[in-house]
Every structure is written in C-alpha cells, then in structure tokens.
C-alpha cells in the first residue's frame with residue numbers, strides 16, 4: 475500500500491507531496507514514493523533549509539522550528555526530528571483520524587503552527603477541538619508538510635500557495651518553483667523560496683497563471699479551478715487571504731495567452747494598471763507591482779469589458795474574436811446575442827460612414843440612460859431609411875431578446891449593449907475616423923477614464 479496519493483485534500487499536505495514528487499524527478503507519482511525516497515529528501519533538505527536564506531523564509535512558515543534556532547546543530551536536529559517521523563510512517567489504510575489524509579491514525583504528539591502553518595499554537599487551546607494542545611496528523615503527512623515551502627511563491631514577506639482540483643496543474647506550479655530552486659542550488663546560489671519579485675500577490679498570481687499556461691497543452695474544455703492561499707504564519711501576525719481563480723477565467727486566459735491574441739491581451743492588462751507614470755517606465759520592474767484592475771476584476775467576477783475599449787483614441791484593444799471569447803467563457807453570453815450585436819454594430823458603422831458624419835457615434839458614446847440609448851438607435855433607423863437601406867436595423871425579436879433582454883438588472887444590459895456596439899463601431903471604423911479627422915492617431919494604450927471603470931460592472 476502506498477504512503478501518499480494525489481490530492482488527498484489538505485492544501486499543505488498536497489503541496490508537500492507535489493514538492494517531493496517534483497524534487498525526486500518530474501515523472502514521479504505520489505503512489506511511488508517510498509520511505510527510502512523520504513530519507514533522500516531529509517538528507518538533502520535539512521542542510522538547504524538551515525542556510526540563512528531559507529531560514530529567513532521559514533520564520534514565517536514554521537516559527538519556532540529547530541531551523542530557526544541559532545545554533546550549530548540545527549541540521550542534525552532537523553534530520554533527527556524528521557527521521558523520527560519517517561520511522562513512524564505506515565501505509566495508508568481505509569480510514570483514520572489524520573487531518574491530512576484521513577487514512578491513517580494520528581501521532582500521539584499533536585502538532586501546532588511550528589509544524590503545520592496556520593494551525594494554532596499549543597498554548598492557545600481554544601483554537602483546537604476539545605481544547606486539546608494541537609492538531610492530530612500522521613507521520614507521513616507531517617513530513618510531507620515540511621517540504622511544502624519548495625512549492626511556495628514568496629511575495630512581499632508572505633507566500634502564495636496553490637491548491638487546484640487538477641493534479642497536473644498542482645505539479646506544474648511546483649515544477650516552476652522547484653526548477654528555479656534546483657538551478658540555484660546547482661550554482662551554489664541559495665536564495666530561499668521561489669521569488670519572481672511580486673510584492674503584489676494578485677499580480678504574482680496572474681504571473682504564475684501565465685507560466686502555467688506556458689506549460690499547458692491546450693485542453694481548454696477542462697474545468698480547472700484554483701484556490702490560491704496568500705499567507706504568513708509569522709508568530710507576531712499570522713495572516714491568510716484566499717483568492718479563487720474560477721475555471722472559466724483560467725480557460726479564457728489560455729486563449730488570451732495564445733500567440734494570435736497575446737499582444738492584444740498584453741495591451742488590455744497594461745491598461746488595467748493604476749498609478750503608473752508610463753513616461754518614466756523603463757522596464758516591467760517599474761510597474762509590475764502596481765495595482766491592476768483587470769486582474770482584480772477577474773478575481774472579483776466583475777466585467778472587464780471596459781478595458782477592451784480605448785475611448786480617447788476611439789479604438790479597440792484586441793478584436794471582436796477575443797472579446798467574444800471573454801464574453802462567452804467568463805460572462806456566459808449567448809452566441810446569438812453576440813451575433814446580433816455585431817451585426818447591428820456593423821450596420822450602424824456603415825450608416826455613419828455613408829453619412830460622412832460621426833454624430834451618431836458621439837451620441838452613442840455619451841448615452842447615459844436606457845432611454846437615450848434607445849433614442850439613438852431610433853435615429854439610426856431613420857438615417858438608414860433616408861439612405862435607402864431596405865433591411866431593418868434589427869427585428870423586434872432581436873431587440874427584445876438580444877439587444878435589451880429583460881432582467882432584474884437591466885442597467886447592466888443596456889450599458890453592456892452600448893459598449894459592445896461602440897467596440898464594434900471602433901473596430902470597423904477606426905481607420906475611417908482617423909482619415910476623416912474624427913479621431914487622433916495616438917498610440918496611448920494606457921488612457922482610461924474613471925467613468926469607464928465604474929461602468930465595468
């Protein structure tokens with residue numbers, strides 16, 4: 475019977491098991507790990523963990539552990555503590571009371587935050603069930619947790635830890651961290667947990683998501699959810715924030731990072747940064763930790779439609795195809811609604827071009843209510859009749875079901891419809907608007923009015 479399995483359910487244990495597998499070799503599976511492998515891990519890691527670079531991290535992961543003592547025997551002490559657990563390891567059975575695996579009985583000695591992050595200290599007994607002195611873990615899970623730091627991303631003195639429903643993704647995250655640590659160890663350049671330089675945890679999280687997508691085969695239909703724990707287990711101020719990256723958002727990102735869209739997606743993300751003086755930016759380092767509203771809105775489930783549109787320049791960031799992918803995947807918009815809006819947008823663009831004036835576009839851009847928006851469409855219908863168009867702008871069914879469907883929150887619908895029409899008109903007419911003198915040929919991807927952001931709901 476094996477010692478470990480994939481995704482046993484406890485984030486720290488699963489992270490530790492994935493770190494063990496990755497260190498032993500990219501093909502290693504949890505079920506293959508034997509106690510001899512754990513002996514290798516113990517002997518290789520105790521000296522690495524006791525270096526000053528790692529100790530600095532470990533104060534915030536395993537406070538009061540032997541690693542953090544300042545004496546010469548820390549390595550020996552750590553090896554002895556871990557080996558003691560290793561000797562107690564038993565294969566998994568059908569059931570048990572261990573909080574890590576639920577498949578083995580717990581050790582007699584209960585564990586606290588010194589061995590398992592975000593568990594209480596033994597003296598704060600009201601943290602635990604039945605006022606006990608700690609929490610029960612089996613020896614195998616306790617040991618696995620010790621290797622979890624290999625798979626943590628250091629971010630502003632705290633750590634990002636992934637827990638996914640897909641073991642493959644869990645492994646890729648670990649692979650990114652472990653590959654960096656291994657290459658540094660090989661160069662004798664030990665720096666602690668993987669640190670790509672993100673103090674802003676949300677930006678760090680999206681950086682990791684982009685790295686995960688780099689690795690991913692494009693099986694975009696799969697539902698991959700990710701929970702990212704942003705924590706510190708520091709004695710004086712343990713903290714925890716949990717981010718959810720929903721499956722539809724990850725699926726959309728896989729499209730967005732594809733070659734054909736990546737440049738456009740980069741522009742959209744760039745437009746989401748706040749408080750950046752772009753004139754002074756020399757490299758990514760100058761803005762990568764600034765607040766980014768595109769990332770924040772994606773995590774909060776708010777629409778990022780506004781960021782696809784560069785209103786001052788009257789042009790689009792990206793194209794209808796990427797925008798449709800976003801609206802279908804993340805916002806659950808029906809294909810039929812998108813098609814109708816696209817068609818109506820094209821007809822309005824055609825009418826504007828025929829008229830040689832941009833008044834209808836200006837009116838649509840500044841429409842501030844459902845009533846105003848409807849009125850402008852009525853004007854366009856009149857324009858089209860004068861221009862001798864034979865087909866109507868839209869049918870009554872399209873109007874009721876696709877353009878302005880009725881819902882409890884109709885405010886969102888008319889704004890969304892207006893923004894989509896404006897997007898499509900910009901996409902179709904941008905060059906004409908420039909040559910006709912109705913738009914400036916500015917290449918500023920970072921302009922973004924606050925008005926637009928409030929409407930991003």
Ligand SMILES: [Zn+2]
Nearest residue numbers: 572575612615
């Ligand atoms: Zn266990």
